[in-house]
Amino acid sequence: MKFKVFFALTILFNLSSSYLGAAVLLKANMWSKNMTLNVVFIDGSDQQKQWVKTYAPLWLEDSSLSFSFYDDFESAPKATHIRISFTGNTASVAGDHKDYFSKDPTLLLNRLNETDLPHRYIKQAVLHEFGHALGFEHEYRSPNWPHGNQIIDKQIKRCLSLMNMDMDSQHCHKINQPLSRQSAFVTAYDKFSIMNYTHNVELNDNQSKTVTAKTTLSFLDKLAIRNWYGN
Numbered sequence: 091m092k093f094k095v096f097f098a099l100t101i102l103f104n105l106s107s108s109y110l111g112a113a114v115l116l117k118a119n120m121w122s123k124n125m126t127l128n129v130v131f132i133d134g135s136d137q138q139k140q141w142v143k144t145y146a147p148l149w150l151e152d153s154s155l156s157f158s159f160y161d162d163f164e165s166a167p168k169a170t171h172i173r174i175s176f177t178g179n180t181a182s183v184a185g186d187h188k189d190y191f192s193k194d195p196t197l198l199l200n201r202l203n204e205t206d207l208p209h210r211y212i213k214q215a216v217l218h219e220f221g222h223a224l225g226f227e228h229e230y231r232s233p234n235w236p237h238g239n240q241i242i243d244k245q246i247k248r249c250l251s252l253m254n255m256d257m258d259s260q261h262c263h264k265i266n267q268p269l270s271r272q273s274a275f276v277t278a279y280d281k282f283s284i285m286n287y288t289h290n291v292e293l294n295d296n297q298s299k300t301v302t303a304k305t306t307l308s309f310l311d312k313l314a315i316r317n318w319y320g321n
């Protein structure tokens with residue numbers, strides 16, 4: 091698998107570590123409205139595929155987009171938009187990658203191999219990574235992120251530690267930089283968004299604040315998809 095493909099990605103979904111995310115949509119990575127996104131499974135069990143087919147469409151209820159699921163490349167059209175593997179990491183490229191004819195994965199859900207993973211975390215992993223697949227980024231990159239740059243620094247360090255040696259180290263800086271209002275549609279900072287990871291933020295007065303990972307789409311997540319991908 092080409093790790094390179096995960097240019098905008100956001101590395102591992104690991105609740106014990108600290109990551110963040112929310113309604114921040116990358117304008118340059120948006121799919122066209124009214125599009126049917128062909129989603130193909132590269133591998134995975136019937137149960138894993140079923141979890142994806144059940145939860146991913148929750149994003150699209152009030153949108154002009156739809157998903158068509160294909161259990162393998164043989165049954166899929168030549169052009170595929172989201173290609174899922176249950177191996178490697180739990181991560182996704184951000185939105186439209188323009189690479190429709192490759193066989194490389196664009197969305198990884200290795201977390202769904204964990205034994206006895208509670209159902210709410212299965213749902214959370216699918217919704218969070220499909221948020222990325224639709225072009226949503228982590229909330230700490232929002233111009234409205236209220237808690238300073240410490241998370242960005244932490245994310246860059248973590249990214250560098252996971253990065254292959256042959257990768258451009260600038261990559262880690264690039265994918266974690268704050269986004270401008272020109273480059274992204276943003277809601278107000280949303281601590282309830284599915285795109286948040288559990289994270290401790292140190293505040294100036296020696297206090298710390300915990301941002302908690304959610305397991306369902308928030309009001310603003312739903313508003314965002316309706317506003318920016320609606321009819």
Ligand SMILES: [Zn+2]
Nearest residue numbers: 100111218222
């Ligand atoms: Zn993420």
